[in-house]
Amino acid sequence: xxxxxxNALIFVAVVLPLPANAAVLPEDRVDVLYHAYSGGxxxxxxxxxxxxxxxxxxxxxxxNYYVDDITSxxxxxxxxxxxxxxxxxxxxxxxxxxxxxxxxGVGSANSEENDYSGSNYWFGVTQDFFGGLSTLSFGxxxxxxxxxxxxxxxxxxxxxxxxxxxxxxxxxxxxxLLGITFETITDEGFLNNPYRSYRFLDxxxxxxxxxxxxxxxxxxxxxxxxxxxxxxxxxxxxxYAEYRYYSDDWEIxxxxxxxxxxxxxxxxxxxxxxxxxxxxxxxxxxxxxxARRDEQNFMGRDKELSPFDSHTLSFGLSYQFLPNGFGxxxxxxxxxxxxxxxxxxxxxxxNSPGTTLATEQLFEFDANVLRAYFSIGF
Amino acid sequence: xxxxLPIYVIIAAxxxxxxxSEPWVKPYERGNLADPVMQFxxxxxxxxxxxxxxxxxxxxxxxxGSAGGGCGCN
Numbered sequence: 001x002x003x004x005x006x007n008a009l010i011f012v013a014v015v016l017p018l019p020a021n022a023a024v025l026p027e028d029r030v031d032v033l034y035h036a037y038s039g040g041x042x043x044x045x046x047x048x049x050x051x052x053x054x055x056x057x058x059x060x061x062x063x064n065y066y067v068d069d070i071t072s073x074x075x076x077x078x079x080x081x082x083x084x085x086x087x088x089x090x091x092x093x094x095x096x097x098x099x100x101x102x103x104x105g106v107g108s109a110n111s112e113e114n115d116y117s118g119s120n121y122w123f124g125v126t127q128d129f130f131g132g133l134s135t136l137s138f139g140x141x142x143x144x145x146x147x148x149x150x151x152x153x154x155x156x157x158x159x160x161x162x163x164x165x166x167x168x169x170x171x172x173x174x175x176x177l178l179g180i181t182f183e184t185i186t187d188e189g190f191l192n193n194p195y196r197s198y199r200f201l202d203x204x205x206x207x208x209x210x211x212x213x214x215x216x217x218x219x220x221x222x223x224x225x226x227x228x229x230x231x232x233x234x235x236x237x238x239x240y241a242e243y244r245y246y247s248d249d250w251e252i253x254x255x256x257x258x259x260x261x262x263x264x265x266x267x268x269x270x271x272x273x274x275x276x277x278x279x280x281x282x283x284x285x286x287x288x289x290x291a292r293r294d295e296q297n298f299m300g301r302d303k304e305l306s307p308f309d310s311h312t313l314s315f316g317l318s319y320q321f322l323p324n325g326f327g328x329x330x331x332x333x334x335x336x337x338x339x340x341x342x343x344x345x346x347x348x349x350x351n352s353p354g355t356t357l358a359t360e361q362l363f364e365f366d367a368n369v370l371r372a373y374f375s376i377g378f
Numbered sequence: 379x380x381x382x383l384p385i386y387v388i389i390a391a392x393x394x395x396x397x398x399s400e401p402w403v404k405p406y407e408r409g410n411l412a413d414p415v416m417q418f419x420x421x422x423x424x425x426x427x428x429x430x431x432x433x434x435x436x437x438x439x440x441x442x443g444s445a446g447g448g449c450g451c452n
Contacts, residue, residue, distance in 0.1 A: 031421060031422070031423035031424075033423045033424060033427065035427050037431060048423050048426070048427060049423075050422060050423040064423070064426070066426075130401055131401035131405075132401075133401055133402065133403060163440070165440075165441075169418075171403050171408075171411060173402075173403065174403045174407040174408065174409075174410055174411065175410050175411075177411065177416060177418070179418055181441045181442075182441060183440030183441040184440070185439060185440050222438075222439060222440060223440075224438065224439065224440035224441035224442075225441055226441040226442065228418065230416055230418060232410040232411070232413065232415070232416055236413065236415060237415060238413075238415040238416055240418075244438070244441055244442065246437075246438035246439070246440070246441070248437075250437075252437040252438070254436065254437060254438035256438070262415045263415075264415060270414070270415065278432075278436060278438075280436065280437045280438060282437075283437065304434075304435055304436060304437055305437050310436075318420075320414075333421075335421065335424070337424065339428070339431075341431075341435075343435075369428075369431060371424050371427060371428075373421065373423060373424060375421055375423075
């Protein structure tokens, strides 16, 4: 189970772009991506296919088909359940209409897995100013998810989610771009994982503790603001920097900083290298070990809600082919990206079978992320 | 909201600084800006994936516009 409707909000953010120059619809393109994630006992692979096609001069349609094939033996699974496999399929459709310096966008997405369904829609407006040097955008999204629990057919819970996004892309100089984004997301409904349990001390248990199902608040409101910049350098290359601050009413506060460098090795080859640092505080109802059952109203032991930090190193290589086009094809690229994510937890411990309260160590894991894809522009 | 104050100031400065002025980067000066190395999200399908990876494994969410990839499982 995962926060599937957020994926569609990501679709809003990325597929409804903030063009740097005037109100111009995105180019027609086809992207076929293979993704692979491996880390912490979790393997996820699958395709993502994006097709964007214009209809006349003023309308552009986009569709995305995305699959996660998941094999999980994560720390939660090995301590509280059994390894499992499952699939998640998501289909997104979007349409953009350009009118003068304005682009209007609408879209919808549906996601399905055996114990979770997500559906949502969104609309957005992008407005150019000052000859295309400033671009302001606004987006609103609304999602309705259904949470189910395998083995309990009567278990069905709902989540309603709203998303508000405001962005500005600014051309500063002939070599510099700036981007600012704010986003507020509100959730209401069943927000915890129906399978996960928290731990509490229990003298009657041989291992010193017992489990009970988590209880989360029924609402969540988060705010995030990011500032990012791109600067062109000679020889043909660019440096990239981004800072994001996040906070929510579960008392999670997070910072992330990203730095990147892209270098054209020739007319055909691009090389990317990047670094990302992420750190967060824990939710106020997170505890690695509660003193007793029902110690407080809300209790959770989700490592994603615990204090931790991570470092990510990224490398990418792109080969641009058909620079002069071929028939209806204007451009193409072959790309491969690798990310190494190293996460260290400040309170969450590894209580895998074989450990005891006295021998548990703070949890940490590394993940490898691969993206291999080709893109064709028409 | 005070945490956003510096960003509001930047927006105000950028917008008011631009009011009533000629485009400060002429069309013929935009060659570098049009270069693929100057795109925040060069390939949307790749960016969406990395955002998905981050949001599935981190408490934070939103206001991301680049990078991405992964599943949201436990």
